[in-house]
Amino acid sequence: MILKKLLFIVLLSCTGIHVSAQDATQEANLKAAFIYNIAKYIDWGGYNNRNEFIIGVVGNSSKVIIPLQEIAKNRTIANKRIVIVTIDNLAQIKDCDIVFISKESPFSLSSILSRLAPGELTISESKGYASRGTDFNFVIVDQRLKFEANLKAISSSGLKAGSQLLKLAIITD
Amino acid sequence: MLSFKNMSIRKKLILMQVFTSVLVLVIMFLIFIITDVKAYKQRKVDSTMSIAQVLGTNSISVIQFQDPQAAMEMLNQLHSVSPSIIQAAILNSKGEVVAQYAPEGSKPIKPPANMRDSAHRFTDSTLMVTYPIISANENIGKIILVSKLVELKKTLRDNYRFAIILILVAVGFTFIVANVIQGYISKRLLLLVNTMKKVHKTGNYSTPLIDEGNDEITTLINVYNGMMEQISENVKKKDEFIGIASHELKTPLTTIKGYVEMLQMMEEDPAKKQFVDSAFKNVLKLEDLVKDLLDVSKIESGQLQLEMAEFDISQLVDETIASAQETSANHQIKRNDELKEVMIYGDRKRIEQVMINLLSNAVKYSPGEKEVIVTLEKNQHDLTVRVRDFGLGIPEEEHEYIFDRFYRTKGSSVHISGFGLGLYICRDIIKRHGGKIWIDSMDKGTRFNFSLPILTKTQQAEK
Numbered sequence: 001m002i003l004k005k006l007l008f009i010v011l012l013s014c015t016g017i018h019v020s021a022q023d024a025t026q027e028a029n030l031k032a033a034f035i036y037n038i039a040k041y042i043d044w045g046g047y048n049n050r051n052e053f054i055i056g057v058v059g060n061s062s063k064v065i066i067p068l069q070e071i072a073k074n075r076t077i078a079n080k081r082i083v084i085v086t087i088d089n090l091a092q093i094k095d096c097d098i099v100f101i102s103k104e105s106p107f108s109l110s111s112i113l114s115r116l117a118p119g120e121l122t123i124s125e126s127k128g129y130a131s132r133g134t135d136f137n138f139v140i141v142d143q144r145l146k147f148e149a150n151l152k153a154i155s156s157s158g159l160k161a162g163s164q165l166l167k168l169a170i171i172t173d
Numbered sequence: 174m175l176s177f178k179n180m181s182i183r184k185k186l187i188l189m190q191v192f193t194s195v196l197v198l199v200i201m202f203l204i205f206i207i208t209d210v211k212a213y214k215q216r217k218v219d220s221t222m223s224i225a226q227v228l229g230t231n232s233i234s235v236i237q238f239q240d241p242q243a244a245m246e247m248l249n250q251l252h253s254v255s256p257s258i259i260q261a262a263i264l265n266s267k268g269e270v271v272a273q274y275a276p277e278g279s280k281p282i283k284p285p286a287n288m289r290d291s292a293h294r295f296t297d298s299t300l301m302v303t304y305p306i307i308s309a310n311e312n313i314g315k316i317i318l319v320s321k322l323v324e325l326k327k328t329l330r331d332n333y334r335f336a337i338i339l340i341l342v343a344v345g346f347t348f349i350v351a352n353v354i355q356g357y358i359s360k361r362l363l364l365l366v367n368t369m370k371k372v373h374k375t376g377n378y379s380t381p382l383i384d385e386g387n388d389e390i391t392t393l394i395n396v397y398n399g400m401m402e403q404i405s406e407n408v409k410k411k412d413e414f415i416g417i418a419s420h421e422l423k424t425p426l427t428t429i430k431g432y433v434e435m436l437q438m439m440e441e442d443p444a445k446k447q448f449v450d451s452a453f454k455n456v457l458k459l460e461d462l463v464k465d466l467l468d469v470s471k472i473e474s475g476q477l478q479l480e481m482a483e484f485d486i487s488q489l490v491d492e493t494i495a496s497a498q499e500t501s502a503n504h505q506i507k508r509n510d511e512l513k514e515v516m517i518y519g520d521r522k523r524i525e526q527v528m529i530n531l532l533s534n535a536v537k538y539s540p541g542e543k544e545v546i547v548t549l550e551k552n553q554h555d556l557t558v559r560v561r562d563f564g565l566g567i568p569e570e571e572h573e574y575i576f577d578r579f580y581r582t583k584g585s586s587v588h589i590s591g592f593g594l595g596l597y598i599c600r601d602i603i604k605r606h607g608g609k610i611w612i613d614s615m616d617k618g619t620r621f622n623f624s625l626p627i628l629t630k631t632q633q634a635e636k
Binding site: 030033034037040041144145146147162164165167168 | 231233234235237238239240243309
């Protein structure tokens with residue numbers, strides 16, 4: 001039930017949800033939904049030979065983990081079951097499909113980026129991270145949740161982002 | 174307004190053809206316009222639907238990432254690409270508006286509650302289309318487009334204009350064609366009518382009408398020709414009969430006249446002589462009638478011959494007046510001119526016959542003691558004789574028939590005898606002399622006139 005409600009809010013309610021007006025949970029819900037939706041617009045290529053789609057969250061106190069787990073319960077990405085893992089060890093990073101670098105991340109960005117395997121997508125939520133090398137980065141613009149996209153980073157990770165996704169993104173270098 | 178019933182066949186034919194063609198054209202154009210409008214609407218639905226479909230596909234991410242700005246940009250682009258779309262909206266699955274544009278002052282769009290996800294609805298001047306936004310089998314929203322049917326009005330206006338122009342042109346052409354076709358029908362009818370009128374006037378029944386068609390009018394003309402043939406056959410038989418009868422009557426009549434004349438000379442007893450006188454007078458009358466019949470039959474068969482010679486018509490007139498005066502003591506027959514010795518070239522006996530006829534008519538048709546005035550007038554070319562009476566007169570409308578065969582004035586009482594042949598014979602005689610005979614209307618009574626050309630012998634010879 002919670003999931004349904006959440007999805008409703010996140011996916012379907014589009015009447016200008018003002019991020020600042022919501023509490024942190026609300027924002028986390030929205031971010032989880034955005035992560036899921038971004039994943040839908042990515043051409044994942046043939047990198048993942050596993051039976052599941054792994055989203056790794058760096059920073060185990062992140063509020064995004066719970067709503068992501070809700071989504072993972074009965075949704076799939078690229079026809080694969082979604083598995084949410086928290087990353088406590090940098091060695092885990094190479095086994096993920098999406099690495100979400102939360103504000104609570106204990107690791108430096110460069111240490112994370114240096115451990116990425118090809119075909120891995122990075123999403124962050126810290127100011128300037130996109131220009132520093134993550135593929136997507138959540139920002140608040142005019143009290144709305146938006147996302148930046150680093151095209152170079154995306155293509156160097158060996159992935160392709162759909163135009164429908166990119167037209168909504170703030171493109172950074 | 175002229176009613177259809179009273180129209181001439183010519184007009185009826187034209188009207189019918191023009192009306193038929195206009196009717197056919199109007200029906201055709203109605204069908205054409207209805208089809209055209211239907212096709213236009215279908216095209217409009219199809220094109221608006223496909224725009225909605227494209228827009229719907231492009232709106233998936235907009236809804237997923239809740240980006241009304243991007244949605245608005247999309248709608249604005251749409252507006253500039255297809256300006257006929259006056260209102261557009263992207264709704265989420267709750268029916269809330271994510272983005273929309275609408276003319277200023279207009280109400281936000283709200284689709285009718287009973288409208289399905291993918292549907293269209295026409296109003297007088299707009300088309301509303303709804304299309305679902307579906308992502309991964311999930312209905313996440315709806316596109317609403319309102320398109321103005323600008324071209325519809327224009328198309329209709331163009332169609333109407335085109336139709337009116339074409340109908341006018343068609344009416345023009347049909348009128349021309351109908352005029353040509355009706356000519357074929359009505360001309361023949363008119364020819365028949367005119368021929369019948371002419372025949373009625375001239376009594377010439379023998380010229381058949383020629384018609385090259387093969388329809389009812391041809392049948393009518395053939396029937397007419399058959400009738401005319403029959404009539405002219407009858408007329409011929411009648412003329413033959415008159416000829417034979419008058420001839421056969423004349424022979425015994427001459428004998429009777431001879432004997433009665435002899436009796437008249439021989440009879441001394443006054444009482445008997447009175448009977449004989451009366452018998453003789455009636456024999457003379459009978460002889461006149463038979464003579465008239467003979468003359469008519471001669472005229473009809475072209476056997477009337479003139480014996481031309483020079484004679485003094487003034488003297489002839491005096492003689493006829495004298496003899497007419499003798500037979501009717503009650504009338505005063507006067508001559509009212511000073512002309513003496515007017516020589517003309519003609520058949521004296523026949524001119525005398527004309528004079529006697531006119532004088533006896535004048536006396537006959539002015540019963541009681543009345544005057545009859547005879548006047549001779551002469552100019553360079555003609556001599557005119559006028560016989561004026563003060564009797565019953567002849568109505569003007571009868572003047573044109575008065576010289577016809579067997580015609581008697583409608584006012585003739587039974588007491589006034591005659592076949593109605595006298596004037597017919599007179600006209601023929603005068604015509605053969607190159608003259609004219611006519612009747613003048615008078616306040617009281619009638620004036621008959623005839624004129625004869627005054628010709629010298631050389632002129633006559635030349636003729």
